[in-house]
């Protein structure tokens with residue numbers, strides 16, 4: 001009798017668990033709605049994209065998501081809305097609870113299995129793989145990165161490449177593909193020449209799951225019922241600072257990603273999504289083109305073209321043969337692509353990897369094979385262009401690096417403050433490159449780039465800038481004190497010190513030089 005009642009209780013509690021998961025997903029209480037509506041003209045989108053989260057635009061039909069507040073605002077426009085089944089509810093995928101199970105690549109991982117697999121990577125390959133948690137989601141799930149590089153625990157003068165997937169929690173194909181990419185890089189290191197070249201010469205950062213709360217909306221055990229937004233019903237790909245409009249508070253997932261981008265010096269990144277098959281390049285928020293438009297088109301064509309070699313003819317074949325400018329498709333504000341490209345001086349594209357957001361698990365391997373070589377070749381683009389190190393005396397120096405008569409909208413890059421390394425990715429050709437900071441400008445002309453290669457140009461800034469009397473790379477109060485000491489006769493300047501102190505170059509040291517240097521300092525520190 002007792003055993004029976006325990007059994008009965010067990011069945012009841014299991015049923016409650018099962019029912020609550022079901023009712024959660026099927027209830028009209030899901031915080032985000034998925035729907036479509038018609039537009040008469042493309043111009044309507046400029047207003048609509050600020051109200052709701054546009055997901056796709058096909059001719060006159062717009063597919064979008066909205067939370068309750070956004071939907072209420074949008075409904076004021078009086079459009080006829082057709083509500084649709086959320087992509088995360090269209091298919092119940094098979095889940096794996098073990099690392100071994102996931103490694104067959106024909107299922108989706110439970111959250112715990114995902115975390116276990118990430119730590120297993122670092123355990124199995126400690127010399128080339130480290131797992132970093134950059135922060136936690138609203139509901140406390142980890143935002144994990146695999147850093148892959150030779151000498152993985154030291155920061156080397158190598159280009160840093162960033163891949164992240166599934167910031168829209170219901171776009172899960174890229175999630176599994178990123179796990180598989182990590183596995184592929186680790187298991188093929190030192191046996192595959194291309195993989196070895198990438199691991200040896202890049203710092204590769206891979207984040208398979210940028211929005212764990214969205215993906216595991218129904219619970220850690222399944223990706224069925226996944227949502228686009230995070231647990232606060234915010235679309236993370238509308239949550240980043242935008243070049244023009246920027247006045248709202250941010251989600252923890254966004255802040256964690258921004259902090260990482262500030263710490264690192266990413267030169268190239270890709271952001272994996274689903275719901276379409278296309279490579280989308282900046283800008284998303286501006287109609288005009290990026291200064292590197294030609295290069296971006298080359299980069300996207302390389303990705304789509306490589307994919308076409310390994311996939312059926314209807315894969316990633318829409319738009320302009322698999323690529324599109326972001327604005328041309330539909331404009332968005334607060335997207336990560338523009339944030340990384342504008343504020344971080346990186347180059348980021350958005351890769352929409354499968355028309356079906358929640359892809360049946362049996363198709364995951366096929367999509368991996370379509371994309372595998374393209375994923376590797378894309379990273380290799382960070383090994384082309386002009387690169388080098390900038391030093392002031394013997395110290396690494398952060399300076400702005402730009403192509404003469406070319407840069408606009410923050411398209412220049414910066415050398416790394418800690419190591420001095422810089423990477424100005426560009427097409428083959430001949431370039432004049434300008435290196436500058438507050439104190440100097442140096443132009444190196446006629447730098448020639450061969451296809452598929454990088455040209456190294458190291459820059460040594462001569463110490464001895466005017467105003468920097470003590471030669472420490474800065475003009476500050478210490479320098480003024482030295483000039484005062486020279487003028488009052490407390491110290492005698494060497495010829496070099498005299499020249500650096502003579503701010504107005506009149507061959508005399510006097511109060512005019514002190515005023516000049518002081519004014520310079522005040523202008524630098526308003």
Ligand SMILES: [Zn+2]
Pocket residue numbers: 168171273274275
């Ligand atoms: Zn997306």
